[in-house]
Amino acid sequence: MGTREKVEAVLTRARRRTAGLTDCLDDSDLVAQHSPLMSPLVWDLAHIGNQEELWLVRDVGGREPVRSDIDELYDAFKHSRRSRPSLPLLNPAEARHYVRAVRDKAWDVLDSSTFRGRPLEEHGFAFGMIAQHEQQHAETMLATHQLRSGAPVLTAEPAPRVGVPVTEKEIIIPAGTFTMGASDDPWALDNERPAHSVYVPSFEIDAVPVTNGRYLEFMDDGGYCRPELWSERGWAHRCEAALEAPQFWESDGRGAWWRRVFGVPEPLHPQEPVVHVCFFEAEAFARWDGKRLPTEAEWEKAARWDPTTGRSRRFPWGDSDPDDSSANLGQRFLGPAVVGAYPSGASPLGVHQLVGDVWEWTSSPFEPYPGFTAFPYREYSEVFYGGDYRVLRGGSFGTDPVACRGTFRNWDHPIRRQIFSGFRCARDISGDER
Ligand SMILES: [Fe+2]
Numbered sequence: 001m002g003t004r005e006k007v008e009a010v011l012t013r014a015r016r017r018t019a020g021l022t023d024c025l026d027d028s029d030l031v032a033q034h035s036p037l038m039s040p041l042v043w044d045l046a047h048i049g050n051q052e053e054l055w056l057v058r059d060v061g062g063r064e065p066v067r068s069d070i071d072e073l074y075d076a077f078k079h080s081r082r083s084r085p086s087l088p089l090l091n092p093a094e095a096r097h098y099v100r101a102v103r104d105k106a107w108d109v110l111d112s113s114t115f116r117g118r119p120l121e122e123h124g125f126a127f128g129m130i131a132q133h134e135q136q137h138a139e140t141m142l143a144t145h146q147l148r149s150g151a152p153v154l155t156a157e158p159a160p161r162v163g164v165p166v167t168e169k170e171i172i173i174p175a176g177t178f179t180m181g182a183s184d185d186p187w188a189l190d191n192e193r194p195a196h197s198v199y200v201p202s203f204e205i206d207a208v209p210v211t212n213g214r215y216l217e218f219m220d221d222g223g224y225c226r227p228e229l230w231s232e233r234g235w236a237h238r239c240e241a242a243l244e245a246p247q248f249w250e251s252d253g254r255g256a257w258w259r260r261v262f263g264v265p266e267p268l269h270p271q272e273p274v275v276h277v278c279f280f281e282a283e284a285f286a287r288w289d290g291k292r293l294p295t296e297a298e299w300e301k302a303a304r305w306d307p308t309t310g311r312s313r314r315f316p317w318g319d320s321d322p323d324d325s326s327a328n329l330g331q332r333f334l335g336p337a338v339v340g341a342y343p344s345g346a347s348p349l350g351v352h353q354l355v356g357d358v359w360e361w362t363s364s365p366f367e368p369y370p371g372f373t374a375f376p377y378r379e380y381s382e383v384f385y386g387g388d389y390r391v392l393r394g395g396s397f398g399t400d401p402v403a404c405r406g407t408f409r410n411w412d413h414p415i416r417r418q419i420f421s422g423f424r425c426a427r428d429i430s431g432d433e434r
Pocket of ligand 1: 047051076137
């Protein structure tokens with residue numbers, strides 16, 4: 001597929017998803033704030049259009065603004081999510097009209113693009129960046145749907161409930177250097193660049209993400225009541241926020257747990273990866289299990305390193321883009337699949353479901369790679385480096401394939417759990433295990 005066809009496909013898919021997440025709600029639901037952690041959906045909608053206008057219409061296209069009077073309202077750095085409902089936002093009809101007008105101009109810009117010249121235009125980078133941006137907001141909007149109360153509005157077929165047995169529980173990743181990050185992937189973002197060599201000592205990583213069943217064992221063993229399992233900060237947060245279970249879990253008081261999934265109560269599936277846990281909960285589970293969270297470099301080596309060739313793949317299964325058989329991505333289902341459901345997406349060493357299903361917390365803070373250059377602007381990544389964040393990897397069922405790669409880095413505050421976050425554990429290995 002040529003660059004033009006690829007851009008057309010990813011922009012069209014992004015807009016279909018945005019429409020699917022916003023057309024199903026009436027105006028009052030679109031302007032409401034469903035959680036102080038989230039924007040009103042109508043803000044996300046017009047912000048998607050505004051970023052597209054700034055980068056594709058005005059910068060790449062050099063066209064007249066569609067609306068220059070609203071840039072400030074939709075600048076994510078000017079207004080906190082909490083404050084956005086009180087802004088004089090476009091109403092839903094105006095926002096829909098705006099994003100359509102911007103998209104019409106963007107198609108026009110695409111028609112005359114050569115994908116050569118400035119770095120922003122090389123290989124259609126700006127178009128790829130805008131498609132990723134819209135899909136990232138589509139995942140954020142999906143998280144808003146999960147927080148919303150009221151009658152369910154989203155429907156999807158259930159995620160796969162049957163997986164192959166994964167007999168090896170832990171996989172040894174031998175010591176050595178591997179190539180981390182991306183230099184040649186044309187749509188990789190600035191924080192994924194440049195590719196560089198990293199030495200990783202040998203370690204063992206869980207073959208599958210931690211499941212609801214395992215997590216329940218941790219809870220039944222007093223996991224939420226034992227400070228020694230938690231970091232000092234984690235325990236303080238567990239007490240202050242009164243954490244007792246993953247977010248959206250509900251107990252019947254007699255030992256059975258349910259999960260509210262986009263407004264629908266569902267029994268917990270023991271073989272599904274746990275989702276909606278914060279970094280501190282993941283850390284406590286890992287200590288309970290005699291393990292730790294993987295570093296970001298360990299996660300990426302487990303996902304990309306091919307022991308036969310010594311090179312790093314784009315994805316665990318190879319260099320080809322994800323499809324329905326390799327990973328649970330793209331909001332095809334409204335939840336993670338059971339472990340073992342994607343054997344053809346496993347890494348060469350046999351680590352399953354690194355991509356898709358749930359974002360995986362790592363122990364690493366968000367920092368630049370050696371040789372990092374901010375592109376196309378500092379606010380994309382640079383201003384977040386060194387902040388109170390932990391890196392998450394691999395994408396979730398809510399992440400579109402265009403916004404997910406073996407090198408893709410996500411980051412969030414360690415207390416956040418409205419995101420589709422889970423984890424897997426790792427551990428150091430002793431000499432005789434190597
Ligand atoms: Fe944004």
